[in-house]
Amino acid sequence: MNTRINFAGIKMKNPVTVASGTFGYGREFHNFFDLSKLGGIITKGTSLKPRSGNKPPRICETASGILNSIGLQNPGIEYFAQNDLPFLKKFDTAIIVNACGSTVDEYVELCKILNKLDIDGVELNLSCPNVKAGCMAFGNTYDGVKEITSKVRKVLDKPLIVKLTPNVTDIASIAKGAEDAGADGVSLINTLLGMKIDIHTRKPILANNTGGLSGPAVKPVAIRMVYQVSQAVNIPILGMGGIINGEDAIEFMLAGATAISIGAGNFIDPYTSINTISEIKNYMIKNNIENINDIIGKVQIN
Template structure:
């Protein structure tokens, strides 16, 4: 069997497969052996209580789904008492994802989650920043640097920065995250979109706009992983439209060290186990002894890669 173990900063994973936050729950243990995964990423915590967005919150669309959940939360105390403990009984690193409206709240929550049973903290900075008129932190390199610096001052825990594809220059944002002390990047989250019911002429989401996920965004996510890989030395966790082992391998070749699976788990709660099996089969078929050797191994002419990098930077 090939060695599927990888390392994301200081965090050792038995394999590169983990859930995306918000797309996974403890009930999935009925369909999936959690001890077979690389990590368990819990739904993002908001340190303040919030009801979430108005309904409807989910809409089907071609090649994926739209959602505008709004990260409902019962707050930090409830999370520590009721949400986190069930995940810690497994022999798999637990990653606590955090979402907050301000840099100060992000830092406060990260400090509270810097616990021995938490292997890493994922800062979901692709969420709105109330101090910047609702613009996501990760849209701006400056906002990214400020929020991650605030978090880093409050914790020495491994810090993963979850970026957004809804930015003009993802490489600049990635460099800002690295400069602020992030240990890894999660690239990325959903692509902003909307859908309209032509019979009622109303938006299909109660929030009007929401995040597009699923196979439709995979080429976008893959491109951004590759751009981040060229821009920084941090390990990258690829996310966006991954549903098969081949999808995961594509992200590894583009520069990811690990992957997160989101929408596909709603269709098949056991899909991550199948992806792990598929990675073993891929490595055996292609003579890959250690899967970590695939990271960034896409065959692209250096001059061509540099040309596209300049083009993307100028377009931004």
């Protein structure tokens, strides 16, 4: 049985990765299982300088999901390179750094540093507000995505994956901006903008008022977007949004994802990612699938 895949030039022993911001830099999970079992680890969003994030409360539960407004808290790239990367390198798994910034220049400077590190690839989080463009997310327009991707492409020789925001009208045309600018792959979806109000205090639960929704609640939206993007671009897709088991993972792959990420599912059960790997293998055995690559994009549209 072959579960190996090649996602955007990154070789993985299976298609299962853990999503940015839900697995830290791996330390919180390595006592539960051997991280080498994972196809890859996508790090917490990392910026040029340390960021303290938003005020708490920053996370709350919703029906079949969670809302978060962490605000990209992270120790900065220098700390990561000195302390977290050596830890992650102990494991035989692909290391992809999720990169975030507030200006195009910040992304470019960060990616110059990332280019020199011993990592397998970079995932560019374009859901961050661009402080020089009215705080509109970089990923909201074709032109915005194309501009930042091409500037980063010039300084980054490693595999470049552009992470798309679902808070747009036509995600397929925006994915094209990443492809046209030379990205090796796209990942989707990031969280859907949401809000929850405490009816007793009449105040929003999150200190930031709004936050990003993820977990099983968003899965049908994510599947639809992965399918639409797969029809629009020729670069591979890392699919995510509500995956908590092998069946969910297979659904994403049929929709067109080459690899998948598990996010909120890691909070429900720390073993979700490795259980998903076993469940994918069970599905392959039951359905006589010898090579996992054979199911990518094989949804049979009515």
